[in-house]
Amino acid sequence: MKISIITMFPEMFGSFLQGPVLRRAVRKGALEIEVVDLKDYAPGSFRHIDDSPFGGGRGMVMRCQPVIDSLRAVAPAAGGKSRIVALTPAGSVFCQKKAREFAQISHLVLVCGHYEGMDERIYRFVDEELSIGDYVLTGGEPAAMVVADAVVRLLPDVLREGSADEESFENGLLEYPQYTQPADYDGMKVPDVLLSGNHALIRRWRRKESLRRTLERRPELLAKAELSEEDEEILRELKMGENLKGGIFPPR
Numbered sequence: 001m002k003i004s005i006i007t008m009f010p011e012m013f014g015s016f017l018q019g020p021v022l023r024r025a026v027r028k029g030a031l032e033i034e035v036v037d038l039k040d041y042a043p044g045s046f047r048h049i050d051d052s053p054f055g056g057g058r059g060m061v062m063r064c065q066p067v068i069d070s071l072r073a074v075a076p077a078a079g080g081k082s083r084i085v086a087l088t089p090a091g092s093v094f095c096q097k098k099a100r101e102f103a104q105i106s107h108l109v110l111v112c113g114h115y116e117g118m119d120e121r122i123y124r125f126v127d128e129e130l131s132i133g134d135y136v137l138t139g140g141e142p143a144a145m146v147v148a149d150a151v152v153r154l155l156p157d158v159l160r161e162g163s164a165d166e167e168s169f170e171n172g173l174l175e176y177p178q179y180t181q182p183a184d185y186d187g188m189k190v191p192d193v194l195l196s197g198n199h200a201l202i203r204r205w206r207r208k209e210s211l212r213r214t215l216e217r218r219p220e221l222l223a224k225a226e227l228s229e230e231d232e233e234i235l236r237e238l239k240m241g242e243n244l245k246g247g248i249f250p251p252r
């Protein structure tokens with residue numbers, strides 16, 4: 001997969017590109033990543049990328065020409081199979097399902113806005129508008145890093161096999177709690193079951209804690225998750241069936 005990031009501030013990506021997962025993905029040939037400097041597409045000695053908004057108002061708006069020229073230069077590079085995504089708080093909210101979808105495509109182009117945002121006409125050249133959450137960043141660069149990171153770790157051979165599969169959101173639930181050495185830290189003990197060596201009990205405990213945590217923190221996820229009969233049994237065990245108002249899991 002190739003990821004192209006279009007930005008006014010390429011230097012912001014320096015240490016991001018040096019991260020272990022990205023580096024491993026590049027080393028294994030699963031990823032090619034480029035950071036495209038918008039200033040290279042802004043003519044004149046001032047190389048100005050922004051201008052004041054028509055109609056007045058505060059702030060500056062990114063101009064069509066540098067952004068659209070950069071897209072024209074970058075997107076055909078992958079034989080017209082590029083997905084152009086603009087980062088904007090007005091986009092649909094990025095999620096794990098979208099990261100999985102992006103991990104399947106051959107060329108992802110992430111366009112970072114700045115200032116008050118981009119000239120609306122630029123969006124005609126964009127396939128999708130994405131937000132990373134309901135808050136406003138100064139620029140799209142941190143959002144592009146979030147999207148690229150979430151996608152790259154899903155590429156084949158980048159993580160150890162299966163290690164992404166049980167993580168939060170992968171099966172519609174939040175992940176169970178994790179512990180490491182020591183088994184007793186200052187009187188805070190690891191649950192006995194995790195030290196038991198009984199894999200069936202450990203699997204069930206993890207599933208139960210995953211269900212408990214999801215219900216307590218993100219009940220709306222639980223209502224959409226695919227649940228097995230065992231899950232329903234666990235929920236009843238937790239006496240949580242009644243908590244799901246409307247009786248999504250009524251006692252049999």
Ligand SMILES: C[S@@+](CC[C@H](N)C(=O)[O-])C[C@H]1O[C@@H](n2cnc3c(N)ncnc32)[C@H](O)[C@@H]1O
Pocket residue numbers: 087088089090111112113114115116117118130131132133134135136137138139140141143
């Ligand atoms: C200061 S913001 C512009 C906000 C814009 N005036 C508005 O109210 O929607 C500048 C840039 O940061 C990026 N950005 C800000 N918040 C974001 C978010 N939640 N998700 C993705 N990108 C975001 C976008 O690229 C945006 O063009």
